[in-house]
Amino acid sequence: MPDSDHTLFPSRRYTVAELRSLLRQPSRLGDVFPGQFRLSLEADLEVLEIASHARIDCVMPSFLLSAVYYLNSLHPDSEVAGFLDPTEPAENYPQKYECFRSYCLQYREELIELLASRHVQTNALHRCAVLVPALCLTNRMFSGRPCTLIDLGTSAGLHLLCDLYSYSYPELGGRVLCGRFESEVDLEIEFSWKGRKPNNPGAFFQAPEIAERIGVDLAPIDLGRPEQRKWLEAFSPIEDGVLEAFQALQERSPFRLVTGDILEVLEPLANAVPSDSLLVILHSFMTVQFSSEARNAFNSILAAIGAARDLAVISLENELASTTPVELWLRVYRDGSNTDQRLARCQYPLDVGEWLEWLGPID
Numbered sequence: 604m605p606d607s608d609h610t611l612f613p614s615r616r617y618t619v620a621e622l623r624s625l626l627r628q629p630s631r632l633g634d635v636f637p638g639q640f641r642l643s644l645e646a647d648l649e650v651l652e653i654a655s656h657a658r659i660d661c662v663m664p665s666f667l668l669s670a671v672y673y674l675n676s677l678h679p680d681s682e683v684a685g686f687l688d689p690t691e692p693a694e695n696y697p698q699k700y701e702c703f704r705s706y707c708l709q710y711r712e713e714l715i716e717l718l719a720s721r722h723v724q725t726n727a728l729h730r731c732a733v734l735v736p737a738l739c740l741t742n743r744m745f746s747g748r749p750c751t752l753i754d755l756g757t758s759a760g761l762h763l764l765c766d767l768y769s770y771s772y773p774e775l776g777g778r779v780l781c782g783r784f785e786s787e788v789d790l791e792i793e794f795s796w797k798g799r800k801p802n803n804p805g806a807f808f809q810a811p812e813i814a815e816r817i818g819v820d821l822a823p824i825d826l827g828r829p830e831q832r833k834w835l836e837a838f839s840p841i842e843d844g845v846l847e848a849f850q851a852l853q854e855r856s857p858f859r860l861v862t863g864d865i866l867e868v869l870e871p872l873a874n875a876v877p878s879d880s881l882l883v884i885l886h887s888f889m890t891v892q893f894s895s896e897a898r899n900a901f902n903s904i905l906a907a908i909g910a911a912r913d914l915a916v917i918s919l920e921n922e923l924a925s926t927t928p929v930e931l932w933l934r935v936y937r938d939g940s941n942t943d944q945r946l947a948r949c950q951y952p953l954d955v956g957e958w959l960e961w962l963g964p965i966d
Contacts, residue, residue: 615659616719619651622664643700650707657718661892670717671703673837674710677830723892724824725838726758728845730887731765732794733919733949733959735781735810737933738766740946740963741883741915742811744935749812750881750915753872755865756889757818759826759835761849763858766810772796772959781810797960798947807965814880816858819868823860826850866900873908882912887919909936933963 626645644650644664654667675683682702707714741750754762766781774796801807824835826846861868869884876882884905890898908914914936921929931947946963 617655617657617659619648619655621659622651622654625664639697640700640703643697643704647704650704653707653711653714654718656715661718661723666718666723667707667714669723669837670714670721671706673717673834674713675706676833676837678710680706721834722821723838724758724822724835725888726761726824726835727839728761728768728841728849730919731762731768732770732772733929733931733947734762734885734887734917735765735768735770736808736961736963737917737931737946738883738885739781739808739810740933741881741917741935742809743964743966744915745811745881745913747809747811748881749814749879750883751815751817751876752813753869753882753884754816754818755820755869755884755886757820757823757860759824759832759846760816760818760853760858760860762885762887763816763818764849764852764856766813767852767856770794770808772804775800775804779804779808781808794949795958797958799961799963799965801965811881811883815876816856817861817872818858819861819863819865819872821862821864823862825860866897866904870904870908873912873914876912878912881915882908883915883917885917889920890918891920905934905936906941909941910939913937928960 623645626641650667654664657666671683680702682699683706738752742748752763754760757763769778769780771778771793772795773793824831826832826835826849832846861872873882890901893901905914905916916934916936918932918934919929920932921927928948928950930945931949933944933946935942935944944963947959947961949959950957
C-alpha cells in the first residue's frame with residue numbers, strides 16, 4: 604500500500620467545501636453522478652466528511668464511488684451494487700441514495716482507510732487504441748530499431764502488451780493488427796478516426812520489436828491476487844474474460860513490474876537498458892496527479908536520460924477534472940536535442956470516447 608504522503612503526490616486533503624464545489628459542476632463529473640444523486644450527496648455533510656480524507660490528487664468524488672464498489676465486492680449488498688444503475692427511474696434515486704449513505708456510514712472507518720492510503724488504479728485497456736499509433740510512429744522514426752518499453756504508473760501492466768492486441772477503426776477499414784497475426788485480446792472498441800488518415804494502414808500500424816517490457820508503479824496490481832484485482836476493477840470495469848485472456852498472453856510475452864517511486868527508479872532503469880535498444884517511455888493520466896514539484900523533477904529526469912541516449916516519450920494526459928479533449932504527445936530526444944509533437948486529440952473520458960483525431964505523420 605503506497606504511503607499517503609508520498610513525494611509524487613500532493614499531501615493536502617480535500618475539504619468538504621471543495622467537494623461541494625465539485626458537485627455543483629456536473630460538467631466536470633461526466634455521467635458518474637446523476638443529477639438527483641449528486642444533489643443529495645452535496646447536501647450530505649456526513650458522507651462528504653468521509654470523502655474529504657482523500658488526497659487532492661485523487662479525482663473526486665468518483666474515487667469515493669470506486670472505494671464503495673471495492674468494499675461492496677468484499678461486503679456484498681445487492682442494493683448498493685445497483686445504486687447507480689443508469690436504467691433506474693429518476694424517482695427511485697432518493698431511496699437509492701439512502702442505501703448508498705447507510706452503506707458509507709456503516710463502513711465509515713474502512714472507507715476512510717481506503718481513501719486516505721490508496722491511489723487511483725486505472726488500467727484501461729481501451730487507452731491502447733490511442734497509444735499504439737504513437738508507438739508505431741516511433742518504429743518508423745527509428746527505422747525499425749528494437750526497443751525497451753517502460754510504462755509508468757503501470758498498474759497491472761495492460762498497456763505493456765499494447766502492440767499485441769488488435770484494434771478496430773472503422774474509417775481505416777476496420778480491424779488492424781500491430782504485431783501478432785492473431786491476438787488473445789481483441790479490442791472491439793470502435794474509435795472514429797478523424798483527421799489525417801494513413802495511406803497504408805498496414806504499414807502505419809507496424810509496431811517495433813520490443814526486447815523488454817517494464818512497468819513501474821507505487822503499488823503494481825497482481826492480477827493473481829483477488830483483492831488487488833477487485834481494487835483495479837472498482838476503477839476500470841473490464842469485460843468478462845479479458846483479464847484471463849491478458850494473463851494467458853502475458854505468459855507468452857512476460858514483462859517485469861517494478862515497485863517504486865518513479866522519481867527514484869526511472870533513471871537507474873533507463874541506465875540499465877542496452878545502448879543499442881531504443882528506450883520508449885509511456886505514461887497516461889499519470890502526471891495529472893503529480894504535485895508541481897514532482898512534475899518538474901520528472902521532466903528533469905527525462906532530460907537527463909535523453910541527454911545520454913535516444914529516447915521517445917509517449918504521453919496521454921489532461922488536466923485534473925478537465926472535460927477538454929485529451930492530447931497525445933510524442934517527445935523525442937535524439938543526438939543531444941529534443942522535439943515535441945502533438946500527435947492526436949481524443950474525446951474524454953476515454954471509456955465512452957467516440958473519436959480520435961490524428962494530427963501526426965501518416966507515412
